[in-house]
Amino acid sequence: MSATRDGKTAIAPRSRSRQKILDAALHAFSRRGFHETRMDDIAALAGVAKGTLYYNFPSKSDLFAALVCEGMERFIEVLDREIVSDLPFPEHFRRLVGVHIDLLLTWRDLFVTAANPVAHGFDPETVERVEAARDRYVEYAASAIRTGQEAGYLRPCDPDLVASQVLGLFDGILRHQRRAATPLSRDVLASEFHALLTQGLLAPRPAKGTGTGKGTGKGAGTGTGTGTGTGTEIGMGTGTGTVV
Template sequence: MLASVPGRPTFKRLPRAVREQQMLDAAVRVFSRRGFHEASMDEIADEAGISKPMVYAYLGSKDDLFRACVNREGTRLLESIVAVVADDLPADEQLWRGLRGFFGFVGAHRDGWAVLYRQARSGQPYDLATLRTRIVEVVAGMLRSAVESQSRQARDEDLTASAYALVGAAESIADWLADHPEADPDRSAARLMNFSWLGARQLLQGELWQPSSA
């Protein structure tokens, strides 16, 4: 009966893998707009078009569910970056590509970003700390190899601090991007590239960084 109504998909008796993704989608949306604590399992189940016990059966407790969201979105984010970065490129090109990947993800998955950045941060130390640390380390590594390619020395602490600064700057702009749906992710990437690569002084003097490709 229901199935015969055109345009209204039957939501019944789907295989587990499909349902799990639906649930995760719903959970990401709800966590994104409410935050971890304000989100209720009831609302998530509703949003997924399913009853609460199914959520528990498939994805466990609220904590488990949240972790699963963070993991999925975190993995996607990492992949968005890793997919476009190639080790043998010059440092600025790598940074540029990394930023485009990053802002591209944020623009395309605003809810996922909100869960990762706004929600996961404040609470219990989910794997997010790990994820962020990993990103920071990747960036730090990138900087280090760039430095070494110039036969220079740099204190590790300084590199790490720069990486933190860079990641924080990216997050901050991503946050603004997530709240401005009309904004262009690539443009955000370019702006941050200029700021971080050239520095405020250069910017103030009107200098601009230009992508060598594309």
């Protein structure tokens, strides 16, 4: 950010090292985890001496936390940019899901890295910083859910819980890609994710119908009508139309 004699804002050499280190750290942490990654590994990967790590970051934990926080920052920035649209809600929602999958696949290292910090054996301060970064997303998502609810697009639910669950879904998706014999394509992931969020898992009601009388029965009869009866019949306890 320092001004040079030619008037341009030069990327400070410090920043060079700093960025090289962050990149190397992300790569290393996401592959081997925090504890299995050595400062030597990161230094070697970044092509700098070990001392340079400490010149740029006060400690390994700080490097990790900085990585996650800055990463999440940028993640949300991109999300903010991508999210703007004046499509009608259904298209908008579908697009939103697609953007998430794209970002998820792009930043998978970050998500892998930031997942489940409690269990990593960090010092409490670092745990808190990393959790706070995840919280940023959760809050961001919860807020979007609230907006969607207010606009009548989303059904009533606990926005914070659902946002946490969505984060969990991300982990689940990445896990599947990691473990599956044949990872799924971006498009399949997006459509599966979309389907889960819009319909849940149940099949539309079979033709022979458990339904009452006409209305609903008919809708289901055509093999569709996702929205309609679903919640009603199998709802958690009350089994009435007011699902949540």
